Amino acid sequence: MKELSLHALDIIQNSIAAKATRLDLLLEESGPILTLTLTDNGCGMSPELLARAGDPFTTTRTTRKMGLGLPLLRLSAEMTGGSLSIDSREGIGTRVTAAFRSDHIDCLPLGDMAATLALTIQGAPEVDLLYIHRKDGREFRLDTRQLRRELGAEVSLAEPEVILWIQDYIREQEEALSASSI
Amino acid sequence: MKSLADLQAIRDRMQKQINLRDTSDDHIRVVVGMATCGIAAGARPVLNAFLEEVDKRQLKNVSITQTGCIGVCRLEPIVEVYVPGQEKVTYVKMTPDKVPTIVSEHLVNGHVVAEYTIGAAE
Helix, strand or coil, X not given: CCCHHXXXXXXXXXXXXXXXXXXXXXXEEECCEEEEEEEECCCCCCHHHXXXXXXXXXXXXXXXXXXXXXXXXXXXXXXXXXXXXXEEECCCEEEEEEEEECCCCCCCCCCCHHHHHHHHHHHCCCCEEEEEEEECCEEEEEEHHHHHHHHCCCCCCCCHHHHHHHHHHHHHHHHHHHHHCC | CCCCCHHHHHHHHHHCCXXXXXXXXXXXXXXXXXXXXXXHHXXXXXXXXXXXXXXXXXXXXXXXXXXXXXXXXXXXXXXXXXXXXXXXXXXXXXXXXXXXXXXXXXXXXXXCCHHHEHHHHC
């Protein structure tokens, strides 16, 4: 992966495959530490599966016996001196936390979070997604329940016109958050 | 800057045309592979380009969806196009700049862009 936001898009697919109806994505930038936390209320993992979740030769899919999403995220985190942790309880949900040293030369750029969030919403418009980006005491918050309230019940969040608007909206807010901290 | 209240204007505009999508018989499905392999290979900008083209041309008979691994990871990003009554067409090694051609030639005019298909790549 070339961006942290692509890792986020990738592991969110795990939550959607786990039938999550609620996703909380928290991005915290505090000094040189960047933490990405994804919490879902999907089916969760048994202790046995959880123990093997970071192993590339573990997957729940049937097309082949490999799954690289979490191992690649672990690699990207550990390359910077950071870490990956996964907590999960069957029937409750899963939390994946990836910590990065953003001042490390091998740390991937955050990249296009607006595209990641917009396409997540496009792929799963019925999921309640809460995104919070905290940076140096300021924050941007996006809640799809609020978007749905504004939009009304008849228009889907997945309509191209709506998704592209949401993407532009997030991009503006993310830029404002970055600009304010310089 | 945009504000969330802008969504209400989008809603009002779209409610007038809301029944146009999903009800027509010539409904075309575009499916983009968004597993680890697809995302790493560049599926995100491809999916974005489809959304932009479909919005620009106001194609109400096209729906764009995401799926997991299609099974030929080395040819990602992969896009499948389902036109009712026709065989599925699989486009491989997609890039955003291939998207406008596929939208205008295949989705609008009904001509498969043979050079971008899996048949041409294999």
